Amino acid sequence: MSPEYAMQGLFSEKSDVFSFGVLLLEIVSRRKNTKFYEDAESLSLLGFAWKLWNADEIQPLIDPEISNPSCNEDIMRCIQIGLLCVQELARDRPTMTAVVSMLNSETANLPPPNQPGFVQRQTLLDGESSNMTSDGLCSINNLSLTNLHGR
Template identity: 50%
Template sequence: MARLFRVDQTDGRTRRIVGTYGYMAPEYAMHGQFSVKSDVFSFGVLILEIISGQKNTSFFQSEHVDNLNSYAWRHWENGTTFELIDPAMKERYSSSEIIRCINIGLLCVQEDVAKRPTMVAVVHMLNTDSVALPLPSTPAFFVNRVQSISRSTADSINEVSMTGLYPR
């Protein structure tokens, strides 16, 4: 998210919400509230995308899973974390490092802003194996609902005609 903060500013609010659903922190997408932890959420989604080899947007049409966050969370909770890993990465990773990265990714996408680490903490966690990681709590699952609401209100209900908008 490209927002400039004043030197002493750590959060703010906007009415003009821009970005890609699925990567935006829930508090920003729903209420326009942003903070230094908004980008942490997006970074967590990217970590999970890299590990799983799947785009976050590939889950929007799935009937079984809301989004990549919930997919990763279900594997984490069920103890099937290795099923989350991209098959192309098999045999090319350290088990402890990949579990650590999944843990960090899930910490970054927690719904509660206060529970998300700062980027400084994330970098420290990624660079130091000796730091014990906290267990993540439930990530934000709202993305698919927001996406489907915006899609249903924008789409025409009348199947006979459809207007396409083109830029000038």
């Protein structure tokens, strides 16, 4: 889910680009974004991919089943395109037309990606309520139920 949709309820074609970027990273890594907890500092697969990209240590991200020295350039290109698609701000993401062009290698030089949305893990402090975040802010989620009875 794109950051602008998750935070503000705004949806556009760039939201689909974000989703495609997540899917591309999931395919290359063979890991689910929603169930990714390998790295204690990462919120998700996006955070893990970004951390490895910055450290120039991308190999741990790549699924061993597809890891092949003859394909490394194509795999790196897919990771870079995936990271370009998951940029936090919608205006920084390419269009799907540009993504297709990048995947077809029609675009020779790809721009460097910026930090994607949803990178940092939000952890709970020990002994605190599950509604309390590490920065001390509290989320109170009240719920009211209404029972409807027919006449």
